Amino acid sequence: MIIKRRQFLKAGSLATASLLLPNFLKAMSLPEALERGQKVLVILQLSGGNDGLNTIVPMRNDIYFRERQTIAVDNALTLTDEAGIHPALPFFKTLYDRGELAVLNNVGYPDPNKSHFRSMDIWHSASRSDEYLESGWIGRYLDQACYDCGHPTQALEVNDMLSLALKGKQKKAFAFKDPKKLYQTSREEYFNALYQEHQHQHDEETVAYLYQTLGDTINNADYIFEQSKARKTAAAYPDSVLGKDLKTISSLIKSDINTQVYYLQIGSFDTHINQQQRQESLFHTINDAVEAFVDDLKKNSLFQHVMLMTFSEFGRRVAQNASNGTDHGTANQLFFLSGGLKKQGLLNALPDLTQLNEGDLQYTEDFRKVYATLLKKWLDADSAKILGWKNGIYDFI
Amino acid sequence: MSDFKKNMHLANRAGFGMSLQQITVFEQQSTAVLWKQYAQEHEFHPISFNTEQTNVDYTALSKLNAADKKQVQQLNRKRNIEINLNFLNEMVHSEDQLREKMAFFWHGHFASRVINANFSAHILNEIRKNALGNFRDLLFAVSKAPAMLNFLNNQQNKKDHPNENFAREVMELFTMGRGNYTESDVKEAARAFTGWSYDKDGQFLVRKKFHDSGSKTFLGKTGNFDGNAILDIILEQPATARFITEKLYRFLVNEQVDQDIVDTLSKDFFDSGYDIRRLLDRVFTAAWFYDSKNVSNKIKSPVELMAGIMRMLPMEIAIPENLIVYQKLLGQMLLYPPNVAGWPSGKAWIDSSTLLLRMQLPQIWTGLRPLDLDAQNDDDLDMGMKQSRAMAKAYKNPKISIDWAGVEAVFADREPFELLLQQQPSFGKALRDSYAGGSRRRTIIEVMSIPEYQLC
Numbered sequence: 001m002i003i004k005r006r007q008f009l010k011a012g013s014l015a016t017a018s019l020l021l022p023n024f025l026k027a028m029s030l031p032e033a034l035e036r037g038q039k040v041l042v043i044l045q046l047s048g049g050n051d052g053l054n055t056i057v058p059m060r061n062d063i064y065f066r067e068r069q070t071i072a073v074d075n076a077l078t079l080t081d082e083a084g085i086h087p088a089l090p091f092f093k094t095l096y097d098r099g100e101l102a103v104l105n106n107v108g109y110p111d112p113n114k115s116h117f118r119s120m121d122i123w124h125s126a127s128r129s130d131e132y133l134e135s136g137w138i139g140r141y142l143d144q145a146c147y148d149c150g151h152p153t154q155a156l157e158v159n160d161m162l163s164l165a166l167k168g169k170q171k172k173a174f175a176f177k178d179p180k181k182l183y184q185t186s187r188e189e190y191f192n193a194l195y196q197e198h199q200h201q202h203d204e205e206t207v208a209y210l211y212q213t214l215g216d217t218i219n220n221a222d223y224i225f226e227q228s229k230a231r232k233t234a235a236a237y238p239d240s241v242l243g244k245d246l247k248t249i250s251s252l253i254k255s256d257i258n259t260q261v262y263y264l265q266i267g268s269f270d271t272h273i274n275q276q277q278r279q280e281s282l283f284h285t286i287n288d289a290v291e292a293f294v295d296d297l298k299k300n301s302l303f304q305h306v307m308l309m310t311f312s313e314f315g316r317r318v319a320q321n322a323s324n325g326t327d328h329g330t331a332n333q334l335f336f337l338s339g340g341l342k343k344q345g346l347l348n349a350l351p352d353l354t355q356l357n358e359g360d361l362q363y364t365e366d367f368r369k370v371y372a373t374l375l376k377k378w379l380d381a382d383s384a385k386i387l388g389w390k391n392g393i394y395d396f397i
Numbered sequence: 398m399s400d401f402k403k404n405m406h407l408a409n410r411a412g413f414g415m416s417l418q419q420i421t422v423f424e425q426q427s428t429a430v431l432w433k434q435y436a437q438e439h440e441f442h443p444i445s446f447n448t449e450q451t452n453v454d455y456t457a458l459s460k461l462n463a464a465d466k467k468q469v470q471q472l473n474r475k476r477n478i479e480i481n482l483n484f485l486n487e488m489v490h491s492e493d494q495l496r497e498k499m500a501f502f503w504h505g506h507f508a509s510r511v512i513n514a515n516f517s518a519h520i521l522n523e524i525r526k527n528a529l530g531n532f533r534d535l536l537f538a539v540s541k542a543p544a545m546l547n548f549l550n551n552q553q554n555k556k557d558h559p560n561e562n563f564a565r566e567v568m569e570l571f572t573m574g575r576g577n578y579t580e581s582d583v584k585e586a587a588r589a590f591t592g593w594s595y596d597k598d599g600q601f602l603v604r605k606k607f608h609d610s611g612s613k614t615f616l617g618k619t620g621n622f623d624g625n626a627i628l629d630i631i632l633e634q635p636a637t638a639r640f641i642t643e644k645l646y647r648f649l650v651n652e653q654v655d656q657d658i659v660d661t662l663s664k665d666f667f668d669s670g671y672d673i674r675r676l677l678d679r680v681f682t683a684a685w686f687y688d689s690k691n692v693s694n695k696i697k698s699p700v701e702l703m704a705g706i707m708r709m710l711p712m713e714i715a716i717p718e719n720l721i722v723y724q725k726l727l728g729q730m731l732l733y734p735p736n737v738a739g740w741p742s743g744k745a746w747i748d749s750s751t752l753l754l755r756m757q758l759p760q761i762w763t764g765l766r767p768l769d770l771d772a773q774n775d776d777d778l779d780m781g782m783k784q785s786r787a788m789a790k791a792y793k794n795p796k797i798s799i800d801w802a803g804v805e806a807v808f809a810d811r812e813p814f815e816l817l818l819q820q821q822p823s824f825g826k827a828l829r830d831s832y833a834g835g836s837r838r839r840t841i842i843e844v845m846s847i848p849e850y851q852l853c
């Protein structure tokens with residue numbers, strides 16, 4: 001992040017030593033000049049289908065309490081006259097009060113699919129429900145952001161496997177759980193020797209592709225690892241997997257790496273049985289890890305440049321089931337956390353529980369419009385080209 | 398190209414690669430004779446479960462409470478994995494390589510993914526049974542399989558509320574491909590398929606009261622069509638033969654399609670009334686099939702890579718369930734295609750994570766290094782169950798023991814590059830040997846670890 005400024009500072013400090021730096025450049029190297037930076041998007045996937053109605057709770061809605069006799073949340077933290085937030089998310093309430101949280105309710109897509117894998121596929125590829133794409137929306141962003149670039153690290157996933165969302169048509173992002181582990185694996189002497197030997201060969205396209213991927217991996221594992229150490233965060237994070245993952249991301253955000261999108265996930269939110277316990281424990285984990293992350297970014301004046309978005313492949317049914325859980329549903333809310341929001345709070349009305357389709361919410365906001373907004377307004381990318389979406393964007397960013 | 402290399406090429410494409418036992422045979426046999434052996438008719442054996450049939454009533458699933466449901470799901474998951482591994486086992490050990498290879502192709506073509514393990518086993522066996530027969534039989538069998546009807550929601554396709562999913566995918570993905578029909582054809586075909594369903598034992602049946610028996614206009618024909626008539630009309634379209642032939646050409650020969658060859662093949666396929674075995678014979682006996690541009694140009698799919706290693710290095714696998722994690726991490730879990738379009742192929746298999754794991758796989762399987770990656774949980778499979786990390790780790794080691802004495806005996810006076818690769822790699826033996834340290838075993842492992850080994 002903020003590459004130009006840092007490279008400039010490096011050059012600047014050398015120049016200072018020789019006392020040849022003109023005054024206007026000295027002025028620019030003061031902290032005031034740090035304000036402008038590239039935007040960063042962090043996407044947190046809530047895998048398994050988070051129950052949105054027990055996350056942003058319609059506290060004054062009789063239908064909600066009637067349909068959820070044993071699992072309704074009656075101690076939500078008040079946001080508005082009508083809406084509260086789950087009590088295990090107190091930091092989100094704090095963000096709300098500070099104007100650093102926006103919630104978009106009732107997001108989905110036409111003809112919703114209730115299978116985890118298919119619906120996730122749709123969210124990852126940004127396809128229609130009857131269309132099958134082999135590339136993901138962040139991957140296609142990467143194709144664009146890294147056209148002819150040196151390091152295709154504009155998007156990274158903190159995971160052992162690369163998700164469809166981050167596979168482009170030409171470029172694929174890197175996935176790693178720990179930059180050090182990725183680095184060590186890629187340093188395997190034999191693999192490096194193979195790559196070195198190969199560099200002068202001219203060969204058939206497929207072989208070339210394999211060696212190019214190998215080379216990209218070796219070179220970028222090095223780059224990512226170096227960057228992850230450069231300004232490693234000293235802040236304390238909770239000892240959860242999510243805490244560790246966000247700590248890794250924070251260190252990278254502070255470094256000079258060119259990454260603009262980070263992708264990570266937590267789950268499983270598939271709460272068919274005893275929902276309350278499971279959801280609460282996951283929310284505690286998220287709350288504490290996100291609190292550490294946001295505090296860390298704020299201390300470094302980075303929160304206005306960073307946006308954290310959460311999403312899930314679907315919400316859950318309005319009526320609970322007989323096992324104190326909920327079954328697969330449709331529309332759901334998205335959270336946006338940032339110091340740089342143009343609009344805050346609840347961006348639209350809560351879902352209408354009187355207008356259900358066979359017991360499920362009817363979406364009012366299309367997730368592709370959200371993606372288009374993020375791509376265009378936050379990442380400065382050609383959203384029409386990446387998504388083929390032409391039905392406008394939101395104004396909260 | 399030598400006959401030996403041609404034989405290897407044939408074994409890669411008509412099966413899952415040359416096995417250790419085949420090496421000496423391939424050295425002496427002509428490719429024409431070898432193809433005759435591959436094409437030979439074998440008796441069909443269905444894949445079955447390892448454990449007893451359960452008397453679970455799957456139709457009652459929706460009435461069960463969530464805890465009981467979860468138990469049924471877990472039982473299904475276990476049995477689906479049995480089918481998965483037994484299919485993989487056939488790919489490795491079956492004499493009838495051509496059948497398993499084509500079953501693997503059709504499994505990705507007629508992609509379905511269902512919880513009910515009986516349905517999974519049924520459709521896989523229908524596919525295996527018809528894999529080399531007539532495409533018409535195969536299409537009808539698959540279209541009437543409960544797995545497919547369930548997967549594509551045809552249970553919800555009723556006279557008053559048509560669900561077009563099944564009709565659309567049959568045309569778009571299974572037969573003609575896009576551009577050969579209109580939206581109106583989809584609607585009319587969906588009407589014809591109304592009522593196509595199955596009973597509680599998974600037997601196909603037409604529910605008369607849900608069937609729309611009115612007149613339909615489909616692909617220019619008008620009549621009182623039912624689902625069978627629609628499939629027949631689809632088969633009357635040369636576009637169907639063209640679509641299947643081209644996809645098969647990409648799978649068997651080259652991702653880059655030679656339009657003239659595919660035109661000729663597809664005309665013949667159509668004229669033969671969709672005789673699959675005949676089409677395969679035309680491919681594997683053609684001189685162009687052995688052109689250097691068609692050799693070693695395909696990236697092995699994860700299952701092809703795994704089965705290939707298992708064929709070359711005969712192994713005992715103490716905990717075969719743990720092979721699943723490799724299928725997941727490398728991106729191809731049998732019975733669990735990503736969607737109805739099947740698995741993407743070619744370069745789509747390769748990203749930095751999968752390439753590094755592919756290159757480490759021979760070392761991991763031979764015990765030279767541990768696997769330190771976690772496969773993603775699958776919510777469709779796990780139903781919200783969380784595996785502890787320690788348990789997940791313990792699950793990863795399949796505990797493989799390789800018959801190294803047997804392997805080393807065959808490799809003793811043979812060059813590993815020649816037996817394991819179709820092309821000379823971009824580095825010399827000296828480099829390889831400096832890492833293998835004079836060990837034959839290590840030499841084999843080192844060769845299986847290189848990018849060129851990912852090709853077939």
